């Protein structure tokens with residue numbers, strides 16, 4: 001039987017996972033809340049737990065609520081549109097505890113800030129995930145183009161997010177999601193029919209000589225499921241705990257969502273933006289030669305971008321900026337390559353010249369020519 005995560009104090013890897021959830025939501029929330037084309041915001045935590053660990057550390061639902069206040073309550077005082085939090089937990093005992101914990105959190109916040117009734121709506125549900133996710137009422141919300149949705153899926157193991165659920169998540173409009181997955185277990189039990197029933201392990205190239213790449217390979221598997229004609233962005237972050245690898249998979253159909261998530265990941269791992277475990281073996285934090293600017297990942301992607309510009313596979317900045325995001329790097333890397341090639345008189349640029357590398361959905365387009 002799986003150990004109940006809320007019964008003990010969260011360990012360091014759980015704290016890292018929760019921190020990434022929180023930081024990701026911190027980036028996401030103001031963007032969706034202030035988007036003029038979004039009429040309502042829904043935040044789903046489908047595997048919410050009971051709210052805290054045994055030491056009183058916040059679990060994901062309280063982290064989400066806390067972040068949603070904003071600095072000096074800038075967000076909740078000025079909500080403008082309806083904002084709903086929906087927390088689901090399948091165990092009745094834990095769902096009841098979560099209800100009490102969130103009520104306490106909201107009441108304490110109302111008293112501390114003398115603001116009367118909280119602007120936000122918090123609903124606790126006690127359902128099995130798939131019943132809840134495929135509940136027609138919830139599907140209507142999730143499929144509504146006018147609503148912004150953030151979906152957190154902190155499953156135990158790997159069995160809840162199968163191919164169908166993943167593709168359904170990918171198909172949702174104005175929705176970003178992040179899920180947790182036990183990658184080492186998929187690798188260890190890859191031949192078991194019970195594993196294959198959820199994940200097509202035949203399509204995953206596990207590299208036994210590099211066990212620390214296990215979650216990267218799981219990320220590549222999910223990436224391979226996305227239809228070729230769909231503009232979609234997926235990133236993974238690998239978390240080592242003991243000798244096991246777990247990880248997060250984040251999905252968005254907007255470049256800004258990807259920029260924001262990559263920012264969170266590169267702040268946690270300045271060498272590769274994808275791991276708490278030196279995934280490319282390119283640094284020893286204890287040594288004198290700890291130089292984040294010498295990142296194997298960035299150098300590899302820099303080289304790929306340069307080659308693709310010089311072979312004209314990258315014909316313009318928009319293509320190049322998105323390509324860089326897809327490689328898991330911040331778009332500024334593309335701009336650095338363009339500047340260097342231009343300085344060395346290898347390429348020219350035409351059109352609306354700019355070096356915009358953030359909010360790239362607003363970047364004007366320029367073309368690239370080979371000199």
Ligand SMILES: C[S@@+](CC[C@H](N)C(=O)[O-])C[C@H]1O[C@@H](n2cnc3c(N)ncnc32)[C@H](O)[C@@H]1O
Pocket residue numbers: 005006018046047048049050051052058059060061088089090091094127128129130154155156160
């Ligand atoms: C990893 S824990 C989530 C912890 C939570 N994010 C936190 O920070 O405290 C997974 C939770 O999902 C619940 N759970 C397991 N299977 C579920 C299912 N099929 N549907 C909904 N909840 C489920 C478990 O009881 C457990 O509380």
